[in-house]
Amino acid sequence: MRAYRMTAGGAAPTLEDIPAPAPQAGEIALRIAACGLNFADLLMIAGTYQDTPEPPFTLGMEVAGTVTALGPDTQGPAPGTRVAVFGGQGGLAEAGCFPAARAVALPEAMSFADAAAFQIAYGTSHVALDHKARLRPGETLLVLGAAGGVGLTAVEIGKLMGARVIACARGADKLDVARQAGADHLIDAKTDDIREACRALGGVDVVYDPVGGEQFKAAMRACRPEARILSIGFASGEVPQIPANHLLVKNLSVMGLYWGGYLNFRPEVVTESLATLFQWYEAGRLRPHISHILPLERAHEALELLRARKSTGKVVVTPSGD
Numbered sequence: 001m002r003a004y005r006m007t008a009g010g011a012a013p014t015l016e017d018i019p020a021p022a023p024q025a026g027e028i029a030l031r032i033a034a035c036g037l038n039f040a041d042l043l044m045i046a047g048t049y050q051d052t053p054e055p056p057f058t059l060g061m062e063v064a065g066t067v068t069a070l071g072p073d074t075q076g077p078a079p080g081t082r083v084a085v086f087g088g089q090g091g092l093a094e095a096g097c098f099p100a101a102r103a104v105a106l107p108e109a110m111s112f113a114d115a116a117a118f119q120i121a122y123g124t125s126h127v128a129l130d131h132k133a134r135l136r137p138g139e140t141l142l143v144l145g146a147a148g149g150v151g152l153t154a155v156e157i158g159k160l161m162g163a164r165v166i167a168c169a170r171g172a173d174k175l176d177v178a179r180q181a182g183a184d185h186l187i188d189a190k191t192d193d194i195r196e197a198c199r200a201l202g203g204v205d206v207v208y209d210p211v212g213g214e215q216f217k218a219a220m221r222a223c224r225p226e227a228r229i230l231s232i233g234f235a236s237g238e239v240p241q242i243p244a245n246h247l248l249v250k251n252l253s254v255m256g257l258y259w260g261g262y263l264n265f266r267p268e269v270v271t272e273s274l275a276t277l278f279q280w281y282e283a284g285r286l287r288p289h290i291s292h293i294l295p296l297e298r299a300h301e302a303l304e305l306l307r308a309r310k311s312t313g314k315v316v317v318t319p320s321g322d
Helices: 039-046 112-116 119-132 149-160 172-180 194-200 213-221 244-250 259-265 267-282 296-307
Strands: 002-006 014-017 027-036 062-070 082-086 095-099 103-105 140-144 164-169 185-188 204-209 223-231 253-256 290-295 314-318
Touching (some): 002 296, 027 119, 039 296, 062 095, 062 112, 082 112, 112 290, 119 204, 119 259, 140 149, 140 213, 149 164, 164 172, 164 194, 172 185, 194 213, 204 213, 290 296
Parallel strands (some): 140 164, 140 204, 164 185, 223 253, 290 314
Antiparallel strands (some): 027 095, 027 314, 062 082
């Protein structure tokens, strides 16, 4: 089978022909139909992600496809079942083996592309806004990086939860995508003063930040007393240093959120969140935004779209190119 692999630390990933794996105990074998890309894939290539496997390994954290076999003594979805899986690796391939416990059966109406784009982005935003920040109806939510993979879902979910949503992104085209997802107010990160724009709107109660850097600093200064700041990631490349005295004066809370970590210490948080999200999808309340679908042989190009910030929402790779 073909797989897009990291063969050594510091080396560029390459498309290789490797033997198809056989499922071990606790695993399902999957014929992969689609793989959603994430910023964390770029960090794995650089060797800076907190859960980077030891090479060699196949890139691609979240997949959707059809179960073809179960490992020995394994309870799981029967062969022929359409599922999505967060595997952490192994998705950029034609087939793979993944933990059976993480396989989620798909609603009949859900496409493989939507399924591959769904779990990490929507799961991160829902756990962050609901479980961590306890976002309440009527509060003001500022979403940085609002046209990106996780940012766009935060706009959509924040609006569903009854918040007034301020979306911050770079350029009119990306802001239009955020507006279509439900944003009430728009801030252009290229030209606007984030702090002043938010303060003109009365300040913010919750900040959703996958960007870091200067945008984090501006957003923190726009916070109302008792605001909650969600640190999701650092797409800017700069991890902000937080002045604790500012937190004290305004009674602010800064919370880190690593969605995959919950699978290790409180998996029920993810399970319950995904159940809610799939219900919302089936009810037509969530509409995954996929800006690009590319075939496996163009995986490098697909990842470059993320690196160059030329995508909106999600980028999906399919072995067949469909």
